[in-house]
Amino acid sequence: xxxxxxxxxxxxxxxxxxxxxxxxxxxxxxxxxxxxxxxxxxxxxxxxxxxxxxxxxxxxxxxxxxxxxxxxxxxxxxxxxxxxxxxxxxxxxxxxxxxxxxxxxxxxxxxxxxxxxxxxxxxxxxxxxxxxxxxxxxxxxxxxxxxxxxxxxxxxxxxxxxxxxxxxxxxxxxxxxxxxxxxxxxxxxxxxxxxxxxxxxxxxxxxxxxxxxxxxxxxxxxxxxxxxxxxxxxxxxxxxxxxxxxxxxxxxxxxxxxxxxxxxxxxxxxxxxxxxx
Amino acid sequence: xxxxxxxxxxxxxxxxxxxxxxxxxxxxxxxxxxxxxxxxxxxxxxxxxxxxxxxxxxxxxxxxxxxxxxxxxxxxxxxxxxxxxxxxxxxxxxxxxxxxxxxxxxxxxxxxxxxxxxxxxxxxxxxxxxxxxxxxxxxxxxxxxxxxxxxxxxxxxxxxxxxxxxxxxxxxxxxxxxxxxxxxxxxxxxxxxxxxxxxxxxxxxxxxxxxxxxxxxxxxxxxxxxxxxxxxxxxxxxxxxxxxxxxxxxxxxxxxxxxxxxxxxxxxxxxxxxxxx
Numbered sequence: 389x390x391x392x393x394x395x396x397x398x399x400x401x402x403x404x405x406x407x408x409x410x411x412x413x414x415x416x417x418x419x420x421x422x423x424x425x426x427x428x429x430x431x432x433x434x435x436x437x438x439x440x441x442x443x444x445x446x447x448x449x450x451x452x453x454x455x456x457x458x459x460x461x462x463x464x465x466x467x468x469x470x471x472x473x474x475x476x477x478x479x480x481x482x483x484x485x486x487x488x489x490x491x492x493x494x495x496x497x498x499x500x501x502x503x504x505x506x507x508x509x510x511x512x513x514x515x516x517x518x519x520x521x522x523x524x525x526x527x528x529x530x531x532x533x534x535x536x537x538x539x540x541x542x543x544x545x546x547x548x549x550x551x552x553x554x555x556x557x558x559x560x561x562x563x564x565x566x567x568x569x570x571x572x573x574x575x576x577x578x579x580x581x582x583x584x585x586x587x588x589x590x591x592x593x594x595x596x597x598x599x600x601x602x603x604x605x606x607x608x609x610x611x612x613x614x615x616x617x618x619x620x621x622x623x624x625x626x627x628x629x630x631x632x633x634x635x636x637x638x639x640x641x642x643x644x645x646x647x648x649x650x651x652x653x654x655x656x657x658x659x660x661x662x663x664x665x
Numbered sequence: 666x667x668x669x670x671x672x673x674x675x676x677x678x679x680x681x682x683x684x685x686x687x688x689x690x691x692x693x694x695x696x697x698x699x700x701x702x703x704x705x706x707x708x709x710x711x712x713x714x715x716x717x718x719x720x721x722x723x724x725x726x727x728x729x730x731x732x733x734x735x736x737x738x739x740x741x742x743x744x745x746x747x748x749x750x751x752x753x754x755x756x757x758x759x760x761x762x763x764x765x766x767x768x769x770x771x772x773x774x775x776x777x778x779x780x781x782x783x784x785x786x787x788x789x790x791x792x793x794x795x796x797x798x799x800x801x802x803x804x805x806x807x808x809x810x811x812x813x814x815x816x817x818x819x820x821x822x823x824x825x826x827x828x829x830x831x832x833x834x835x836x837x838x839x840x841x842x843x844x845x846x847x848x849x850x851x852x853x854x855x856x857x858x859x860x861x862x863x864x865x866x867x868x869x870x871x872x873x874x875x876x877x878x879x880x881x882x883x884x885x886x887x888x889x890x891x892x893x894x895x896x897x898x899x900x901x902x903x904x905x906x907x908x909x910x911x912x913x914x915x916x917x918x919x920x921x922x923x924x925x926x927x928x929x930x931x932x933x934x935x936x937x938x939x940x941x942x
Binding site: 395396397398399402449450452454455608610639640641642643645646647648650651654 | 672673674675676679726727729731732885887916917918919920922923924925927928931
């Protein structure tokens with residue numbers, strides 16, 4: 389692992405790292421904010437998964453999370469959203485291929501070779517993190533994300549409740565089975581058998597018996613993707629059906645941008661921190 | 666004036682505006698954050714002048730100022746750093762021409778035609794702001810900025826103490842007369858007669874009798890431009906010589922980037938807000 393950037397900021401350090409991933413077969417880049425702390429301290433970790441078109445840098449530059457992470461003493465890790473590189477398969481569309489890994493392990497060609505973001509986020513990167521950042525307390529992890537990354541946070545959180553004590557999301561794609569972004573991406577990455585998609589659909593995971601105690605979701609009411617792609621009502625119904633305590637904050641006038649995420653990310657960090665004490 | 670972007674954020678609105686400037690003879694773009702407020706409220710205004718290579722967007726995206734502006738109920742205005750456009754004179758270097766207006770009215774060709782950032786910031790844009798944003802209380806203005814914009818904030822503040830109740834800066838160029846950036850830019854914009862530069866040099870303005878009661882400056886101790894370009898010791902001496910109360914916070918380990926500015930900008934906003942009550 390190579391550190392390619394490091395800045396003192398908000399009393400801690402913002403780093404950007406690159407490593408050769410065995411999972412994706414490519415170099416992968418991610419960012420880590422480590423708040424100021426005493427020697428030997430063990431700090432909880434919040435994972436932030438980004439949305440379509442993003443790299444680690446969008447939230448790192450625009451997320452306004454560091455003051456809250458410093459206040460609560462939590463590490464913040466922002467991975468990339470797909471493999472990258474000239475040899476990696478891609479598509480002209482913004483919602484597919486590079487920048488759009490959807491946090492699945494693709495089974496279909498030409499995607500299966502590199503698009504293995506599920507294993508990368510669930511297995512390889514946490515192992516690397518535990519090894520490289522000894523102050524990261526891997527027994528206290530939370531996960532959140534935005535849009536496609538909200539989908540990633542919800543599905544990874546639901547599949548791994550023993551690992552993630554707290555799960556939240558911003559404007560998540562709550563059901564790829566029921567929206568154009570999801571149908572396009574999962575159809576191409578996982579094939580036409582929609583039963584294989586259910587492990588990558590928060591609503592289907594809940595219907596199939598996966599559980600967390602609580603979920604926190606913030607959603608802009610003026611988000612242009614609300615009705616066709618995001619559909620928080622499907623998550624509300626899925627949670628109500630089985631008794632998961634979902635807090636769904638509909639934010640009047642807010643859109644899908646980082647002007648929305650940055651407004652409420654500090655609230656989410658406080659919420660996670662309270663559950664990671 | 667045309668609004669080209671608007672976002673709900675931090676309980677207020679972040680707008681970006683474009684207008685045809687009579688001063689520069691070009692279209693000019695600037696951003697304004699207006700916190701949530703009651704109808705008819707009058708809110709103080711903080712001007713933020715940006716540094717070399719920047720537009721309004723750097724601080725707007727990376728500055729992390731909105732939470733503090735919302736808390737204190739202040740408007741935050743971020744202008745561009747130079748005229749722009751295909752017909753505007755430019756230079757290949759990053760520290761001269763477009764993105765490097767140095768907040769002066771150029772007297773030398775080819776710059777004199779468009780590079781009139783002093784008059785733009787001091788006269789045209791405040792007049793436009795007062796007209797277009799009726800909630801802006803132009804009797805309560807503060808000014809700050811970063812690097813070249815810190816130079817702009819200090820010099821404009823010192824020349825207009827009746828207008829700006831509070832003046833602060835991040836990593837300012839405190840004496841263009843005594844650094845390569847300043848010598849290059851002011852020499853080209855204002856000509857070789859260095860006496861004409863004194864109105865655009867914070868230390869010279871102080872020596873020549875201009876006064877403010879207090880100044881707040883934050884400076885990264887690991888800033889690579891500290892010794893050759895920024896030289897805060899010159900400002901310390903100028904203030905000590907005449908009894909201006911300068912608070913100079915040297916920040917160990919911090920560099921020249923927005924990771925530094927964003928760490929301390931909320932502190933500056935609180936400092937300005939206390940003086941703009």
